[in-house]
Amino acid sequence: MNYMDLNSDLGESFGTYTLGMDEALMDVITSANVACGWHAGDPTVMEKTLRVAAEKGVAVGAHPGYADLMGFGRREMKITPDEAYAYVLYQLGAIAAFARVHKVKLQHVKPHGALYNQACKDEKLAMAICRAAQDFDRELMILAPYNSAFRTAAEAIGQPFAAEFFADRAYMPDGSLVPRSQPGAVIHDPDEACRRVLQMAREGTVTCIDGTVLNMRCASVCVHGDNEAALASVKKIRAALESEGVVLRPMGAK
Numbered sequence: 001m002n003y004m005d006l007n008s009d010l011g012e013s014f015g016t017y018t019l020g021m022d023e024a025l026m027d028v029i030t031s032a033n034v035a036c037g038w039h040a041g042d043p044t045v046m047e048k049t050l051r052v053a054a055e056k057g058v059a060v061g062a063h064p065g066y067a068d069l070m071g072f073g074r075r076e077m078k079i080t081p082d083e084a085y086a087y088v089l090y091q092l093g094a095i096a097a098f099a100r101v102h103k104v105k106l107q108h109v110k111p112h113g114a115l116y117n118q119a120c121k122d123e124k125l126a127m128a129i130c131r132a133a134q135d136f137d138r139e140l141m142i143l144a145p146y147n148s149a150f151r152t153a154a155e156a157i158g159q160p161f162a163a164e165f166f167a168d169r170a171y172m173p174d175g176s177l178v179p180r181s182q183p184g185a186v187i188h189d190p191d192e193a194c195r196r197v198l199q200m201a202r203e204g205t206v207t208c209i210d211g212t213v214l215n216m217r218c219a220s221v222c223v224h225g226d227n228e229a230a231l232a233s234v235k236k237i238r239a240a241l242e243s244e245g246v247v248l249r250p251m252g253a254k
Contacts, residue, residue, distance in 0.1 A: 004201065004241055005220035005251035006234060007031040007143070007164065009063055009112065011049035012040035012072075012226060020225035023052055028234045030250045031059040031220065033110045033143070036091035039065030039073025040112075050098040059250035060104050061143060064091035065112030073113035074180065081128035084119070088132035096136075107252040108141035108162065109133045120148040120176065127153040134159045141252055146218060147175040162251045165200050165218035167193040167237060168229070173212040184209055186224075190233040197221050197237050201246060220251045 010022045011034040019040070026032060034049050035041030041049075053060050064087065065073030079087070092109065099106050111119060111129055119125040126149035133140045134157055144150035146163035154161035168187045170178040178185040187193050200206055204217040223234045238248060 002201070002244075002246045003219075003249055003253075004246045005030050005059075005162070006238060006248055007033055007061070007110075007220050007222050007251075008225045008230065008234065009033045009035070009110075009222070010225050011035045011045050011063070013045045014040055014042050014069065021231050022049060022225065024231050025225060025234060026052055026056045026058045028231070028238055029058060029223075030248050031061060031107060033061050033063035033108075033112075033222075034095055035112070036062055036064045036095045038067045038087075038091060039069065039071075046095060047098050047101075050095075050102045050104060054102040054104050059107040059252060060095075060099060061108035061110055061141075062092050062095045062106060063110055063112050064088045065115050068114075073115065076114045076118060079125075081124045084115070084125050084128040085132045087115075088129050089136060092132065092136045092140075106137065106140060107250060108143045110143035110164070116144070117177065120145055120150060123149045123153065126150045127156070130154050130157060130159050143220060143251070145175060146216060147214075160252075162220055163216075163218040164220040164222050165197065165206070165216060167197050167221050167223050168233060169224075170209045171206050171214065173208050173210055173214070175214055175216070178209050188229045190229050190236045193223065193229075193233040194236045194240050198240055198244070201241060201244060 130153040141160040
């Protein structure tokens with residue numbers, strides 16, 4: 001039987017600013033990547049997000065990023081592996097407090113934005129993040145691209161790894177994401193996002209922005225919560241996958 005996880009980046013509201021449709025998305029997704037207060041989110045938002053996830057039976061992962069609220073964690077920073085280790089461990093501790101209160105076990109860690117993209121290509125940075133996850137919990141899954149330094153690092157130290165596919169982001173020929181500064185980087189059309197997911201699920205491939213076709217088999221599909229078409233895309237993707245006989249469940253389900 002084929003299984004697939006649907007994940008989304010949630011808990012990214014802050015103070016009086018509301019971002020995304022978290023509660024509605026949690027009726028459709030199977031795993032939530034919850035912002036840990038650095039690139040987005042705040043203690044109140046984190047608590048509510050964990051509470052709602054627990055109520056709806058959605059698996060929870062940490063979504064740590066750079067301490068860059070103004071740039072939403074999407075601006076690159078020059079940090080050392082030791083700093084990356086400490087930054088991720090610190091944010092894991094924050095989200096774990098709310099998880100403990102709501103009796104939710106953290107399933108995975110998925111770095112956010114620039115931290116994610118930089119570590120995908122930087123072996124030392126990826127290893128530092130994987131070691132932080134391992135020192136926190138040896139069962140904590142690393143959620144990242146299959147062809148990335150994250151996978152290499154996780155496998156090297158025996159940390160669980162799950163590959164993810166981005167339904168609403170275009171890919172470069174090397175398997176990296178098209179920078180958001182370039183046209184066509186973000187896919188807003190739910191039909192197009194759904195077609196891309198079905199191609200990955202059926203054929204194990206993705207068509208890149210230049211027409212190149214890459215092999216790509218993933219256990220989880222991500223739709224960004226801050227994309228205005230997120231809810232429509234996730235609903236369409238879920239229905240399409242289920243019509244193909246795919247069972248939707250959290251990536252850590254046994």
